[in-house]
Amino acid sequence: MNNVLEVANLSKSFNGNRVVNDVSFQVEAGDVFGFLGPNGAGKTTIIRMILNLIHSDSGTVRINGYDTKKDFNKAIKSVGAIVEKPSFHDYLSAYDNLVQIANLHPEITNRRVKEVLEFVGLRDRAGDKVKTYSLGMKQRLGIAIALINKPTIVFLDEPTNGLDPQGVIEIRNLIIRLAQEQGITFFITTHILHEVEQICNKVAILKKGKLIAQDYVTNLLNREKELIQVHTNQPNEALNLLQKVKYISKMEVLPFGLKVELDKGLSVELNKLLVSNGIGVNYIVPDNQTLEQFFIELTGGSKNV
Amino acid sequence: MFNLIKNEVYKMFKTKKILVFMLIIFVYNFLPSLEQAMGAIDEAEIIINGQTTPFYMLNFMISNIFPIFIIVSLADMITGEYANGTLKLALLHPVSRVKLLTAKMIALTLVLFCILIFSLVLSYAMGTLIFGWGDQFSYQEPDQVIKYATVYPTIEGIYVTISSYVLSILPLMAFGMIILFMALLFNSSGVIAGISIGLVIFLSILGGVVEPIQPYLIVDGFSMFKDIFVLKDMTAFLNTILVTAVYGIGFFLASVYLFRKKDLTY
Ligand SMILES: Nc1ncnc2c1ncn2[C@@H]1O[C@H](COP(=O)(O)OP(=O)(O)O)[C@@H](O)[C@H]1O
Numbered sequence A: 001m002n003n004v005l006e007v008a009n010l011s012k013s014f015n016g017n018r019v020v021n022d023v024s025f026q027v028e029a030g031d032v033f034g035f036l037g038p039n040g041a042g043k044t045t046i047i048r049m050i051l052n053l054i055h056s057d058s059g060t061v062r063i064n065g066y067d068t069k070k071d072f073n074k075a076i077k078s079v080g081a082i083v084e085k086p087s088f089h090d091y092l093s094a095y096d097n098l099v100q101i102a103n104l105h106p107e108i109t110n111r112r113v114k115e116v117l118e119f120v121g122l123r124d125r126a127g128d129k130v131k132t133y134s135l136g137m138k139q140r141l142g143i144a145i146a147l148i149n150k151p152t153i154v155f156l157d158e159p160t161n162g163l164d165p166q167g168v169i170e171i172r173n174l175i176i177r178l179a180q181e182q183g184i185t186f187f188i189t190t191h192i193l194h195e196v197e198q199i200c201n202k203v204a205i206l207k208k209g210k211l212i213a214q215d216y217v218t219n220l221l222n223r224e225k226e227l228i229q230v231h232t233n234q235p236n237e238a239l240n241l242l243q244k245v246k247y248i249s250k251m252e253v254l255p256f257g258l259k260v261e262l263d264k265g266l267s268v269e270l271n272k273l274l275v276s277n278g279i280g281v282n283y284i285v286p287d288n289q290t291l292e293q294f295f296i297e298l299t300g301g302s303k304n305v
Numbered sequence B: 001m002f003n004l005i006k007n008e009v010y011k012m013f014k015t016k017k018i019l020v021f022m023l024i025i026f027v028y029n030f031l032p033s034l035e036q037a038m039g040a041i042d043e044a045e046i047i048i049n050g051q052t053t054p055f056y057m058l059n060f061m062i063s064n065i066f067p068i069f070i071i072v073s074l075a076d077m078i079t080g081e082y083a084n085g086t087l088k089l090a091l092l093h094p095v096s097r098v099k100l101l102t103a104k105m106i107a108l109t110l111v112l113f114c115i116l117i118f119s120l121v122l123s124y125a126m127g128t129l130i131f132g133w134g135d136q137f138s139y140q141e142p143d144q145v146i147k148y149a150t151v152y153p154t155i156e157g158i159y160v161t162i163s164s165y166v167l168s169i170l171p172l173m174a175f176g177m178i179i180l181f182m183a184l185l186f187n188s189s190g191v192i193a194g195i196s197i198g199l200v201i202f203l204s205i206l207g208g209v210v211e212p213i214q215p216y217l218i219v220d221g222f223s224m225f226k227d228i229f230v231l232k233d234m235t236a237f238l239n240t241i242l243v244t245a246v247y248g249i250g251f252f253l254a255s256v257y258l259f260r261k262k263d264l265t266y
């Protein structure tokens, strides 16, 4: 497989505190890779280590096959990135900020500068000082800077953080468009599950510096099992009856009745069994199996991530 | 490398700090005429004319306005950019940390050179305007009577003056390396400015109080141009050059080491 990014056994401590613990993952060409974790999980620290802004205690990073410690210039050449928040020389115009970056790559022409300004919709304001820009405009300028060197992979650290709903939609659509039309690989950190569901094809979940799961988003959404709520007035009888049923893997008594985890598609079967044994079933409803629930199960955390 | 330097010079001109310093230098150039008006110059029996004004001005500004220019610039270029998150921008491209530091110091040298030239030309113009051109170059230390003044014929005087300005880049940039080191150590440009200016004042006083160590202080090197052109003491001059070079190279290497090790977390 064609790995654009390979991270192996990355660790980092700050003042004896281990904030990144043996993290390994790969990102393939064309992925929109979601790096999901609550605040303080270590997402930004990992991006910084990938980009050599901070030094890892151990582990290796390869971008487009080049080791970032041994071959930094080659590794970084086709990378675009916004780390933490987009930062600019705010006393310069957007155009000047882009020229500053263009000057670092011999192959970037003035035409390319205008092209990216056009692409993010800042052409009309390109001559204005960045300090007059709204947060949304700054985020778009950040993306322009990240794209200017025609990167194969773009790192975005919480790209929709702090934006208004309109801005959030714009940025998400922009990412989807760039991934689809230009085949750019994305590595996106976020603490918002919905964002991963919307724009990512793969996800890795980070908790307290450790990766606790990584998979295709669709796999995590369509698991073999499903969760249903059985609303009944006789939960204990139902529990007794269902104890021996093979396709049921988990049960829990709740005020409304039972919560049951069972093999996918067998809820009708379950209903029949209950009714034929004289247990009154008011109704059966699916307990929505979203990534959010999976995330909460995995992290054992609260919904408020 | 050329483009990196170009970027840094461009940014320096865009921050308008250079304009502010040019304005301050302009105002400073009225000081001699102010002293003239107050009668201080006549009282001290000093002959000042257009050909000597730049030399007097350099002697005065080398220990305050120029070092402060270096401090303010580096606080901006290093600490300010780090705190703003803009220092990392170049480092997310094929630019090594050593190259970035080097480019910044070369850019600062170039801009300092421009400021010195500006100051030189301005002092010649204003000195001549106020005092007249005069018939020869004549420089006196504050407590020196006129018959011991350092005197050069006009052409030689111009050569001495220009050389003094250009030579001053050396101690100022060596001083800049110390400031660079400190700028990498702290995360607030205000703190850097405060500590550095404090350091200059402290070292100047220290040199006056503990005279044996004076030749080994960086601030003593500021006036190295006087070692050759006023004192005409070649041994003292070479000593000062050596001390200054040790400071400059030592602190640049220390800065490179520090910067390469540093975790950039802004
Ligand atoms: N420079 C630093 N010094 C000390 N601790 C840090 C530093 N940077 C980050 N941390 C700590 O590392 C942990 C991970 O931080 P971070 O990577 O910013 O998380 P995230 O981006 O997932 O919110 C946090 O506990 C944070 O306090």
Ligand SMILES: [Mg+2]
Pocket: A043, A044, A045, A084, A157, A158
């Ligand atoms: Mg973060």
